[in-house]
Amino acid sequence: MRFITAATVLLASITSSTFATPVLQELVTRDANGLIDNLRSNNLSRLADALAQNPEVTNTIFQENSKKYFLAPTDDAMQKLPDWVTQNKTILQATLLQHVLNGQFDSNKFNTYPTHTIGHSLLKSNDFVKLPGGAGQAVSLARGPQGAFVAEAVNNDTMTSATGSYDQFTIQPISQAITVPGGLVATLRYLGYEELLNTISSVQDGALARQLDEMSGITVFAPTNRALREYADTDPNEQDLATVLGQHVIQSRVVYSPLLTDQGSMISSSGQDIIFDQASGRVTVNGRSAKIIQSDIICSTGVIHLIDTVLSSTNLDQGRALQAARSAQAGVSNSQAASVSGPVDGTNSITSQGNSVPVSQTSGYSTRNSTKNDDNAGQGQSGFGNNNNNNNNNNNNGNGKNAAVSINVSGSLAGLASATAIGLALLL
Numbered sequence: 001m002r003f004i005t006a007a008t009v010l011l012a013s014i015t016s017s018t019f020a021t022p023v024l025q026e027l028v029t030r031d032a033n034g035l036i037d038n039l040r041s042n043n044l045s046r047l048a049d050a051l052a053q054n055p056e057v058t059n060t061i062f063q064e065n066s067k068k069y070f071l072a073p074t075d076d077a078m079q080k081l082p083d084w085v086t087q088n089k090t091i092l093q094a095t096l097l098q099h100v101l102n103g104q105f106d107s108n109k110f111n112t113y114p115t116h117t118i119g120h121s122l123l124k125s126n127d128f129v130k131l132p133g134g135a136g137q138a139v140s141l142a143r144g145p146q147g148a149f150v151a152e153a154v155n156n157d158t159m160t161s162a163t164g165s166y167d168q169f170t171i172q173p174i175s176q177a178i179t180v181p182g183g184l185v186a187t188l189r190y191l192g193y194e195e196l197l198n199t200i201s202s203v204q205d206g207a208l209a210r211q212l213d214e215m216s217g218i219t220v221f222a223p224t225n226r227a228l229r230e231y232a233d234t235d236p237n238e239q240d241l242a243t244v245l246g247q248h249v250i251q252s253r254v255v256y257s258p259l260l261t262d263q264g265s266m267i268s269s270s271g272q273d274i275i276f277d278q279a280s281g282r283v284t285v286n287g288r289s290a291k292i293i294q295s296d297i298i299c300s301t302g303v304i305h306l307i308d309t310v311l312s313s314t315n316l317d318q319g320r321a322l323q324a325a326r327s328a329q330a331g332v333s334n335s336q337a338a339s340v341s342g343p344v345d346g347t348n349s350i351t352s353q354g355n356s357v358p359v360s361q362t363s364g365y366s367t368r369n370s371t372k373n374d375d376n377a378g379q380g381q382s383g384f385g386n387n388n389n390n391n392n393n394n395n396n397n398g399n400g401k402n403a404a405v406s407i408n409v410s411g412s413l414a415g416l417a418s419a420t421a422i423g424l425a426l427l428l
């Protein structure tokens with residue numbers, strides 16, 4: 001039992017992770033030692049050692065007296081951490097913080113893969129995370145036939161044994177440590193989405209790629225390599241390329257899979273409604289539809305959902321795109337972002353469509369003015385497209401041997417590129 005209650009009131013007014021008085025630091029150190037002892041007595045010694053050697057991390061963990069879900073890498077998992085993590089204190093500390101989620105989670109209630117339950121970690125440093133409102137990085141959790149796991153882009157980190165608890169912490173051992181997500185472009189490259197990268201990079205001599213990479217709070221529907229090759233085979237008009245790419249991006253919104261059903265209105269960077277159908281797990285823009293084949297790939301600035309077809313609509317409405325982005329941006333609240341705790345859902349999320357969203361283009365779909373996404377709130381636990389078995393990403397290809405999509409975009413600066421430029425200018 002902690003007796004830090006009085007101190008917690010004071011702590012609330014301290015914003016940095018360095019503590020104002022030796023007394024407070026002493027209380028935190030005592031709590032940290034309790035946690036470390038608990039881990040050690042539960043066969044999690046290497047994690048305990050890492051925490052003992054990094055008081056910056058325990059200071060952050062104990063900054064707020066609230067429930068936490070600690071994904072605790074086993075000794076084996078800690079031992080397998082690569083050198084580039086263990087030998088750089090900054091990266092090691094970020095990695096440790098990515099394992100501590102805000103709030104309470106129950107692995108028996110995780111969404112069933114391919115959908116996920118999403119939590120936000122205590123990793124907030126701007127060097128590693130650029131989410132709206134200064135929110136902590138997301139972590140994807142799911143259940144499959146083999147039980148519960150942390151779902152990373154290419155790994156499942158299995159939850160190995162029963163949870164333990166210490167004070168406000170639920171401690172869940174995992175078989176493999178979580179990797180701190182990289183930027184959008186780095187993540188796409190790591191996953192082998194060469195066709196998409198080449199296509200984005202071809203716009204404005206790479207300026208679009210740089211803009212996208214820097215945007216804080218982004219949802220990207222990323223077509224597979226095969227989807228982009230099929231699109232290129234249709235001999236599209238190069239003038240439309242930026243607009244088409246823009247249909248795949250939502251600015252200033254981070255729409256994790258539990259929010260796809262609870263999202264309010266989704267409007268693309270080319271200003272078109274993006275309609276999600278829960279039963280089929282498909283997204284549609286002006287009649288161009290794609291199936292989501294892998295959801296919730298986390299990157300430092302937002303989330304990527306892999307889709308099997310290019311959303312090839314060439315309709316562009318920059319005013320609408322801009323209004324949607326501004327509305328979402330204005331709806332971001334630092335205190336809301338910081339208070340997201342437990343599974344993300346319509347009322348417990350860092351972004352929403354905001355209060356001045358454009359009216360829906362599509363009849364029968366409600367678009368609302370609200371800083372919540374709670375129209376048909378599914379408690380962040382509802383799945384989608386579960387009747388389809390083809391959830392594997394067959395198109396990951398990291399070897400870069402596929403021919404690049406060759407679409408000549410010189411002179412084509414329409415759509416996303418200019419909309420994004422305007423958007424960035426206003427939002428920064």
Ligand SMILES: *[C@@H]1O[C@H](CO)[C@@H](O)[C@H](O)[C@H]1NC(C)=O
Nearest residue numbers: 042043044074075076077161
């Ligand atoms: C502790 O971990 C080691 C190696 O990771 C394993 O061999 C051993 O069985 C574990 N002990 C307990 C009590 O879980």
Ligand SMILES: *[C@@H]1O[C@H](CO)[C@@H](O)[C@H](O)[C@H]1NC(C)=O
Nearest residue numbers: 087088089090091092127128
């Ligand atoms: C450690 O990693 C950080 C973040 O990537 C980097 O800025 C820093 O230069 C690295 N430090 C060393 C000593 O390599």
Ligand SMILES: *[C@@H]1O[C@H](CO)[C@@H](O)[C@H](O)[C@H]1NC(C)=O
Nearest residue numbers: 113143144145146154155156
């Ligand atoms: C993760 O687990 C799910 C559910 O069992 C499985 O379908 C998927 O292929 C696994 N992914 C990886 C990368 O192992």
Ligand SMILES: *[C@@H]1O[C@H](CO)[C@@H](O)[C@H](O)[C@H]1NC(C)=O
Nearest residue numbers: 355356357358359367368369
């Ligand atoms: C939301 O409010 C804005 C500004 O008041 C208005 O222009 C817009 O039409 C409203 N949108 C909806 C969907 O009601």
Ligand SMILES: *[C@@H]1O[C@H](CO)[C@@H](O)[C@H](O)[C@H]1NC(C)=O
Nearest residue numbers: 238406407408409410411412
């Ligand atoms: C791209 O198109 C422009 C203008 O239509 C043309 O001048 C240029 O040669 C083309 N580039 C390639 C690589 O085809």
